[in-house]
Amino acid sequence: MSDYLEKTDDDAGKPNPVVNALSNAVAAVRADDDQLALAKAHEGLHPKAIEKLSVEEARLQPTAADAVNALLQQQGRSTLPETLVPGVTSQDTTVDGATGPLPARIYTPSGTAPFPVIVYFHGGGWVIADKEVYDGGARGLAKEANAIVVSVDYRQAPEHKFPAAWDDALAAYRWVATNAASLGGDPARIALAGESAGGNLAVATAVAVRDTPNLTRPLHVLSVYPVAQTSLNTESYLENAIAKPLNRAMVAWFVDKLINSEEDLKDTRLSLIDANLSGLPPVTIINARLDPLRSDGAKLEDALREAGVPVERQSYEGVAHEFFGAAAVLEKARDAQAFAGQRLRSAFSAV
16 A cells, blocks of 8 residues: 555554654754744644544635734734735736636736746645635745746645646646736746645646647746655654644645545656656755655755756755745745745846
8 A cells, every 4th residue: 555545553543653753853853933933823723633624624724824924913013915025916817727717816026027927836735725825925936036926726636636736737837828928927937836735736847848849848946845756754754744734644634635546646747756857947946844845855856966957955944844935924934935036036037
């Protein structure tokens, strides 16, 4: 049985000594003070364990964005996105997906068009969350990269199982490439970006675009703590088995809802490290130290280097999964967004 679906002692409610020992060891790696404050704010919203819920219940749980807003309120600060990221406006619209229109949000920086364009995919394990939950990351990229960002709500499992999200991602990229000028964008300067599940979609879409005739290729791919392989037994999965806001059991729950059968786990759209990655544009990978997906990012970096793809990976100490979009309250998120923006601006300016 696959690593993703295998039942462990933890699943049965019994202690797993190997997992617990590694989790205790990583606990010694101290979270930053602002990350601890954000985690406390999230706990104050009383989230339930997603892996123990129905899909409907899971989609109603307080999110990382809710925790950011709760912490901002505790600090007596505004929660308005326009105040937190000045100089960026947003408008909701639809873009073409593989089977019909998809909700999307377009972020536009201040300045003179045409701007570069970034097609962005949110996280949530391909099951939960949406563009609203991941507004902080997409909006921050628009400012830091001085680019239009099109954040797409692709179809989600279990209503739309694998590979629906991947089909939508490619279709949305095609729509943006075709309509960039009408958005105030430059159709010759397009990039892909995403967080978590969306980080996987960004890389997988770059592969699909490479193999699609007559489709403008992206100049860069930003992949923030991506899912890049299909084992739950990597170093960081074991170290962060009971981490928050993402843990090992949650990922197994997500994948169980996503796939049609275990055969899907062999697909290189899920297992990116086994894909043909040659010919991709330069890639930036961002990881968090206290994240089950940290090893995925490292493995993806190795696979890209082996394929001859220029890649740079930054792993940020003291922060956890979902940190990237929390720039309003986390110093490392501001650093990561600035780094990502610099990498994207360099790619855009090379044209």
